[in-house]
Amino acid sequence: MSAIHPTAIVHPGARLAEDVQVGAYSIIGEHVEIGAGTTVGPHVVIEGHTRIGRNNRIYQFCSIGSDPQDKKYANEPTRLEIGDGNTIREFCSFSTGTVQDGGLTRVGNDNWIMAYVHVAHDCHVGNNTIFANNATLAGHVSVGDWAILGGFTGVHQFVRVGAHSFCGVGTVLLQDLPPFVTVSGNPSAPHGINSEGLKRRGFTSEGIMAIKRAYKTLYRNGLTLDEARKQIAQAALEQPELQQFSDFIAESGRGIVR
Structure with a gap:
């Protein structure tokens, strides 16, 4: 009883x-x-x-x-x-x-x-x-599977936090955080992908490399957001690991951390 x-x-x-x-x-x-x-x-x-x-x-x-x-x-x-x-x-x-x-x-x-x-x-x-x-x-707010929010993270209303993402301590999220991405700061800024977390969850080395390339497309190649979306969507046709990343940035209503 x-x-x-x-x-x-x-x-x-x-x-x-x-x-x-x-x-x-x-x-x-x-x-x-x-x-x-x-x-x-x-x-x-x-x-x-x-x-x-x-x-x-x-x-x-x-x-x-x-x-x-x-x-x-x-x-x-x-x-x-x-x-x-x-x-x-x-x-x-x-x-x-x-x-x-x-x-x-x-x-x-x-x-x-x-x-x-x-x-x-x-x-x-x-x-x-x-x-x-x-x-x-x-x-x-929506938070995807396996996401990690560090201590004192604050997430603004209507923001989406993608799966497998990582927020450092004291992060303030005012825009959507794409899957796999690591951020910190106030306002938040991207700092690469959560590669260690992906390894622990069974992602292959090839899949992680594809995610790293997509991250560079979005954050490092000097492209507009629309240009990066198109390139990542094309890459997702050959790399299934990128599909949720591609879908997330295509559907963002508040804009993404960038």
Whole structure:
């Protein structure tokens, strides 16, 4: 049966799997669903229309599923969904979505989220990401799989963070960050590709070299953005590893870090 501390308050309408653990003084709201194997530490508040998957570990003093920090929010029943296998450390805050977007904030699977991270309304976070301490997402941000945000990274609203990208400590992202690219600074500036991360994830040496060439096309060859897009799209026809890179820069609405 669920291991719920006697000081915890769990609404009768909440749906918890049998082996969910809830620590002392935590509060679980009426519309919360928590899957098997998940552990909720002490002094955690989980509220709103929130669904949490299996085998997550949520540490003490987190606020999960709170109302969005958006002045237009009018108590609509928007949602937060968290997948499986995530580690969410102390003092993190995740908000539900807003009806001005899709009404949903989503965090995927197997993410490593350190202390004091904030995920704002309508953000979509993929799988296997790392958010170091105090990384902050404004509203409507998307973060691709395997992306790494260094400590105190701040991401502006509506920005997209590409898969396998890397942000150094204290980075401020005001524009889209393409997949594979490493950036740092305020404002952020590109510093090559995340080659070590790509090696660890099984990219071939040929694939990594193709990504390096595409990076040079975009950042080092003195081309306009439109010219670079066309050359990278042509290269992607022969190098499948470049397809997501090509698609990302072609679809950017805010412009890219450059």
